[in-house]
Amino acid sequence: MKPIIYKRVDTIFIHVSNLKESVRWYSKLFGIEFQESDYRGPIYTIDMGPGRPGLTLDNHCFDEEYKFMPSNQPLFNVSTDDINAAYELVQEMGAEIVSEIETFPDLADFTFKDPDGNIIMICSCFT
The missing domain is CATH 3.10.180.10 (2,3-Dihydroxybiphenyl 1,2-Dioxygenase, domain 1)
Known part of the structure; x- marks a missing residue:
């Protein structure tokens, strides 16, 4: 039987308050060159390599009810x-x-x- 839900993680969400600064910070952490032109928002996914889940930075800018914790x-x-x-x-x-x-x-x-x-x-x- 083919599974409906696959046994894999495609992305990990990291909730942030300032997307642009978080993209810059995580880029530095991982030794990735940050280019202003690469940044678009409202989320930003860092490619962690083939077969690895991405890291998606999300500031919930469109969610008025969201409370960051x-x-x-x-x-x-x-x-x-x-x-x-x-x-x-x-x-x-x-x-x-x-x-x-x-x-x-x-x-x-x-x-x-x-x-x-x-x-x-x-x-x-x-x-």
């Missing part, structure tokens, strides 16, 4: 091969660190807040 738990995690360099980059960007680097036998991670207070995790897996 940042997540108090990590929304998602992204990967790095160098957890220390990632930590330094996030600090240089002025992000609030929520949890310091924790190292386990098979991974290391830390969490921080984006400009809207959403919590994000960065992980480095050891294989």
Whole structure:
């Protein structure tokens, strides 16, 4: 039987208060060159690579009833091969660190807040 709903995630929504500044901030986080001409709104999806879900930034500018509430738990995690360099980059960007680097036998991670207070995790897996 063919499934009606597919077992995949196509995009992850990140709710933001200032779309243009969030696009700029996430572009810097991921080392993507931000071009004013690329920004159109009212949402903006960052391509995370083939077979990966996109990150869609959404400021709900057309929803008068929407009340922004940042997540108090990590929304998602992204990967790095160098957890220390990632930590330094996030600090240089002025992000609030929520949890310091924790190292386990098979991974290391830390969490921080984006400009809207959403919590994000960065992980480095050891294989």
